Each structure stands twice: as structure tokens, then as C-alpha cells.
Amino acid sequence: MGKEAARTPWWTWAFPALAWAVLLVMPFAGTSGPVAVAAGAALIAAVFAAVYHAEVVAHRTGEPFGTLVLAVAVTVIEVALIVSVMLAAPAEKAGLARDTVFAAVMIVCNGIVGLCLLSGGVRHHEQGFQVHGASAALAVLAALTTLTLILPNATSAPGPVFTTSQLVFAGIISLVLYVSFVFVQTVRHRDHFLPVEYGNEDAHAPPPSGRTAVVSAGLLFATLVAIVGLAKSLTPALEVGIARLDVPKAVVGIVIAALVLLPEGLAALRAARANRLQTSLNLALGSALASIGLTIPAVAVVSIALGQPLELGLGLKDQVLLALTILTGVITLGTGRTTVLQGIVHLVIFAVFLFFAVAP
DSSP: OHHHHHHSOTHHHHHHHHHHHHHHHHHHHOSOHHHHHHHHHHHHHHHHHHHHHHHHHHHHHOTTHHHHHHHHHHHHHHHHHHHHHHHHSTTTTTTHHHHHHHHHHHIIIIIIHHHHHHHHHHHHSOEEOOHHHHHHHHHHHHHHHIIIIIGGGGSSSSSSOOOHHHHHHHHHHHHHHHHHHHHIIIIITGGGGSOSOOOSGGGGSOOOOHHHHHHHHHHHHHHHHHHHHHHHHHHHHHHHHHHHHTOOTHHHHHHHHHHHHHHHHHHHHHHHHTTOHHHHHHHHHHHHHHHHHHHHHHHHHHHHHHTOOOOOOOOHHHHHHHHHHHHHHHHHTSSSEEOHHHHHHHHHHHHHHHHHHHOO
């Protein structure tokens, strides 16, 4: 244990401590320019620490359980952030959950997956993964996105909303689909989500001790809470900046999703560059599923319990982009082998999403 502690980088605990220090000072210092810059720097530093601790826990628990750790932890914190912002301004933030969930899907399925396929393809030319696992994830993702983000536009309720009974039903089926996927991934067909092969020598390194994994798990949770706390504290300054730039309010959801998904994105990218594409896809697709499967039931409970308005239906432009994303994912991940071309295709779709979000 002493050798393991000696090998633990100092910044893996110093950065979370810095993030918490800045977070505790912000209520007294406000969100002026220098404070906002310091908070942003602390947030980015904390993200790198979160990635390190998530990889320690993942190495200890093994695949595919390890990739679930960061996905579920980040999504739980994401839900807390969305709910807290919704409660602060119910009428103005009725569509925040929809915007954030949709942004998370686009960031994961096009941005993160695209970067992973491109960087892995540049470094290793061609990479392999389990087709059965990717197909299962995409099937659940298609069902979840259609039933929660598109179906509200076709119901009898006025506007892009569900009635109370419909919202309850949507929350239940979201949980059923996500829990079923986790059961298949970790129990029933666990082999479909295991790496085909490892291309780096670190893959066979001995796992960390249980004590080290527990410490990293605690630091991971504390770091994620600090990340979301800083993101929430910076949200008012972000909204002011967006208002001055005269861009749509949906950009707030994109920024929130990007901040929360940054640890997963970096972890997935590192795995792809290490020729562990299966781990990378487990992280990416699993986080997209968790983002919908856990967020929709949570915001549904808040909406019903507190009478908060909740808009879930996407506009026509976003529906087209979502359909293109699912279709492209089925094609690019349908062979079990990827090259740089697939990564470029996903990144182009992501660029289109960002462009039309700013200039609709």
C-alpha cells in the first residue's frame, strides 16, 4: 500500500481540494470576472482528477462494471444540477431538462464517439469492438430518445409536454429500459461488453488494492460534487454571457451537459488512444443511456411533486439531427471495426448540431 500511495500523483487530491476551496469562497466573493476565471480553472483541474480516480476504480472492478461507475455517478450529479436550476426559475427553465438531455446525447454519440474513433484510428489505423454490445446500446438509445423526446409532440396534450399520467408512464419505461440494459451488460450477456483485445501493456497491470480503490471512489464522488457545484455557481454568469451574445437559451443546456460529461469524455478518449475501444464505447454509450434513463424519471418526479412545468418534446430541427445520429451510429458501429472515416462523420454531425444551436 505504501508503494501505491507513493505512486499516486499529488494533484489527484490537491485539485479536488482546490475546487472545494474555490467553491466555498464563491458565496462570499461573488462571480466577478477574476472569481469566475478562478472557478473555471478549478473546475477543469477537478475534471482531470475525477478521470484519474474513475480509472482507478474501473481498473479495480474490471469491465464492464468499471465503466458504469463514472457513467452513473456523473448522471446522478447531472440530475441534481438540472433539478436545482429548474427550481430556481421554474417557468424559464421548463425546457432545460430536455435541452440538457438532448445535448448530452449529441455530445456523447457524435462528439465523444467521434473524437474516440478519430484519435484511435489515427493512432492504430483500425480498431475492433463487440458488435453485440454496441447494437444493444443503440437499440435502447433509439427507444429511449424516441419515447421521451419525440413522442411528447404527438400526444393530445397541448405543446411539447406529457400529461401527468403520461409523464409517470414515461418515467417508468425509461427506468425499465435502463435497468434492463444494465442487467444485460453486467449479468446476462456480460461477455458482449468485454474488450476484444487490449493493445497496451498497462491492461495487464495488477489492479490497485481495495483500500486504494475505496479512497479513489470517495475522492471521485467528492470531486464530482465540486465540479457540479462550480458549474452551478457559474451558471448565472454563463446566462448573462449568453444573453449578451444573443444566442438561444438552449446553449445553457449544451454548456451544462458539456461540463458534466467532460470527465467521461476524457476517460473515453484516453481509452481509445490506448487501443481499448470497447472500454471507450462502454463509457460513451453507457453515459448517454444513463443520461436519459435516470434524468427523465428524476425530473418527472420533481415536475409532478412540485407542479413544475416540464417540456420534453424536441423541435423539428433537433428531431432530424437525433434521427441522423441514431442512423449513423447503427451504420458506423455495425461492423465491429472502425477507422478515421467513422470518426470524421460523427464529428461533422456534432459540428452541425453546435452551429444550428447557436444560429437556428
